[in-house]
Amino acid sequence: MLKYLINLFFPKLCLGCNSLLLSNEQTICSACNHSLPHTNHHLLKNNETTTKFYGIIPLEFSAAMLYFHKKGIVQNLIHNLKYKNHQEIGTLLGRWYAKDLEAISKVKMFSEIIPVPLHKKRLEERGYNQVTTFCEALSNELQIPYNTTLLLRNRYSKTQTKKDKENRKEISNALFDVTYTDADHNKHFLLVDDVMTTGATLEACAKALLKIPNSKVSIVTIAYTQS
Ligand SMILES: [Zn+2]
Structure with a gap:
């Protein structure tokens, strides 16, 4: 009642x-x-996300779950997830995407899930990292540990919306860093973000993770948008 x-x-x-x-x-x-709008990237050896990073960073696997269209369902979902504290969206999409990823053999090779970190200041402003619940759901469903302390964002930059070449350079220099020990060597990291646009942020994160001896990097995002 x-x-x-x-x-x-x-x-x-x-x-x-x-x-x-x-x-x-x-x-x-x-x-x-x-x-x-599911991309089905995970079923394709070459997809839009692998092409984007080809020759720039060596990735084992990359895929986005959904296509992001202006004024579409996915844009609303991402907006609610990112700015309206509807973190349950990440949990739901993470559970669904885990089922897709479970179907491919690559998933067994991932050692740890790594979220693209927010700068401490932005994390305080927003109160949460929008990709956290998606990562947690993938981690729970796929039984892969989730690590939020390895990769850190050093500099606060307000560069998320501009997509010009200069901006790409700026994000590349945004200085993501890794703090690792011997125990972090020889791992295959699954780097996770909300939306892949230019790919510059993910590129910078992947480069930082690849500084760890004998590491491998793969990428998944919730959504993909043409840059
Ligand atoms: Zn609806």
Whole structure:
């Protein structure tokens, strides 16, 4: 009864399209769920994300889960995840994507999941890293440890929205750093971010991780957008 009243006065809305959720739906309505633009990158040896990094950084595997279109469901989901504290979106998408990744043999080779870190100052402003719940869900479902202390962001930069060449350079110099011990050698890191655009941030992170002796790096993101 109480639940019924709460739903009556505070109806839950789909975080993809804002329509009313049915009682058997959570976070994302069935219509949005069925029309999510999956990339299926994980099934392709060469995909848009591998092409992006080809010749720039050596990656074992890279894939994005969904296509990001302006004014689309994925844009709404990412906005709600990133700015509206709807971290349950990351959990849900992470669970779904883990099922896709489980189907490929590469997943057994990953030693640790590494989120692209926020600078301490931005983390304080926002209160959370938007990629945390997605990483946690992948970690739980795939039984791969999740490491938030290895890779650090040193400099605060407000460069997320501009995409020009100069900006790419700036992010590349944004100085991600690694603090590692001998125990971190010989690992295959799965680097995770929310949206892949130019790929410059991921490139800088991957370069930092590849400083660790005998390390390998793979990348997955929630969404992919043409830069
Ligand atoms: Zn919806």
